[in-house]
Amino acid sequence: MVKLLKYLKHYILQSILGPLFKLLEATFELIVPLVVAAIINNGIDGGAGTGYIIKMCGVLVLLGAVGLISTVAAQYFAAKAAVGFSKELRHDLFSKMQSLSYKEIDGLGTSKMITRMTSDVNQIQSGVNLVLRLFLRSPFIVFGAMIMAFVINATIGGVFAITIAALCVVVFGIMLASIPLYKKVQGKLDGVTASTRETLTGVRVLRAYCKEESEIKEYNRRNAELTKAQFVAGRISALMNPLTYAIINVAIIILLYVGAIKFDAGSLDRGQVVALYNYMTQILVELIKLANLIITVTKSFACAGRITAVLDMQPSLKSGELTEEESSHFVEFKNVCANYGNAAIDALENISFYAERGQTIGIIGGTGAGKTTLVNLLPHFYDVKSGGVFIDGKNVNVIGDKVLRDKCGIVPQRAVLFEGTIRSNMKWGDENATDEQISSAIEIAQAADVINSKQNGLDEVVEQGGKNFSGGQRQRLTVARALVKKPEILILDDSASALDYATDAKLRKSLQSLDYAPTVFIVSQRTSSIRHADKIIVLDGGKMVGLGTHDELLKTCDIYREIHYSQFEKESA
Secondary structure (H helix, E strand, O other), X not given: OHHHHHHHHHHHHHHHHHHHHHHXXXXXXXXXXXHHHHHHHHXXXXXXXXXXXXHHHHHHHHHHHHHXXXXXXXXXHHHHHHHHHHHHHHHHHHHHHHHOOHHHHHHHOHHHHHHHHHHHHHHHHHHHHHHHXXXXXXXXXXXXXXXXXXXXOHHHHHHHHHHHHHHHHHHHHHHHHHXXXXXXXXXXXXXXXXXXXXXXXXXHHHHHOOOHHHHHHHHHHHHHHHHHHXXXXXXXXXXXXXXXXXXXXXXXXXXXXXXXXXXXXXOOOHHHHHHHHHHHHHHHHHHHHHHHHHHHHHHHHHHHHHHHHHHOOOOOOOOOOOOOOOOOOOEEEEEEEEOOOOOOOOOEEEEEEEEOXXXXXXXXXXXXXXXXXXXXXXXXOOOOOEEEEEEOOEEHHHHOHHHHHHHEEEXXXXXXXXXXXXXXXXXXXXXXXXXXXXXXXXXXXXXXXXXXXXXXXXXXXXXXHHOOOOHHHHHHHHHHHHHHOOOOEEEEEOOOOOOOHHHHHHHHHHHHOOOOOOEEEEEOOOHHHHOOOOEEEEEEOOEEEEEEOHHHHHHHOHHHHHHHHHHHHHHHO
């Protein structure tokens, strides 16, 4: 949590004024029992009369009014500091997540990142707000009341001191026991979030396979685990109030007993006994507030640890590392091995090939063969385990990710459109692109019919994830978005899987006629999509088992031949 305090640096004034106004309010609150004691001793017992009582009641009203103003001011400054704190924390947390490589994002998981951006930050915001309002006020009242008790009577002040010591043992003991339990609760919350996200993402698949009931059972299981963890943490935290009440009430009994004895002895007057009782009551109220504060702060500390772990993550991608090795080809893989998360088995093993400007490279293989892994190394989404990937003669580690990715136009396996309009999505490729350039890219991507079928053309609204477009329409629009960029390297990762053969053929023909002649990498399960490529790479289990043209591979590569003829027979049928 200490590491996160830097996010209050722009709200130092508010962070000071909030507690100060609370201390001002607390000071007035400590004066109230003395005024009440004066009313009893002087106004009632002392015979000062109604005028004195009315005057002192006016003082009470004045203290209440000033206290109210102080409270409102403290709430305002504390809320402003807490909201500003969470705003800057979210900004840095989101920036950190954007800076992480695919490897860290894969390891962290989407559901955990969402939980940290929402639930965890909100919990810390509540903690900061309460700390600024109560962290100084409650101890000030507690110890201020004890000091006032010592001023009134040293013996009874000792009762206050013993009571506060017992309360501190209870409060801090419960806090230390609760911290690991609340960390466990937040971990279980990640599981519920992951289950919910997975269900909502795959709702169509669930219904297609009639798996609603099994998914409900799985969700209920995770929810039950979360509930159980919350019950355990809640039972420990629930001890706070009854134990503090018990200690305070015992202290009040002792206070009244000792006070009565001293009143009979004449060392205490009636007003002082009432004042001491009020001070003990103030301690009770403040310790209940402090207990709630500690529970909230305990949760905040657990959340802060999880957020700090993300902020402390360092991207694993190696950038800017000097290497003397270069390549004479535009794109070259030299003995590349790659894996995920230091797995025992490499996803790619000893991959070597090269491609020149304007060439088309086809990549084919079975599921899990490493096709997507291979093309993800080109824009440096992952680091290689060994070997090197070279673009324009230089290792991708040296080029710099921004420069490198500016050279690439990428169409991922999953076609994703963002909320906005078709035009705003196309300008992801080039924010300065004109309508003519966008229309040209759309024409090449065979998506002109998509635009023409929409009433608003390029200004047609795109819902989140492009849900108001079919799979084929999304694929063609994502291809167009990549073409708007006019990239030197165009990566099509199975981006025609939802297209019919005729549209796929037209798209490939259009790509071959591009005037800026990019080097095109086409990942596909269809041999028809890559048969005219200058080179075809055949992968199997992460190994390159074939390299050549379509005709060459039909003669020399059993796996390619098997894939092709299985599809050819189906197409003939």
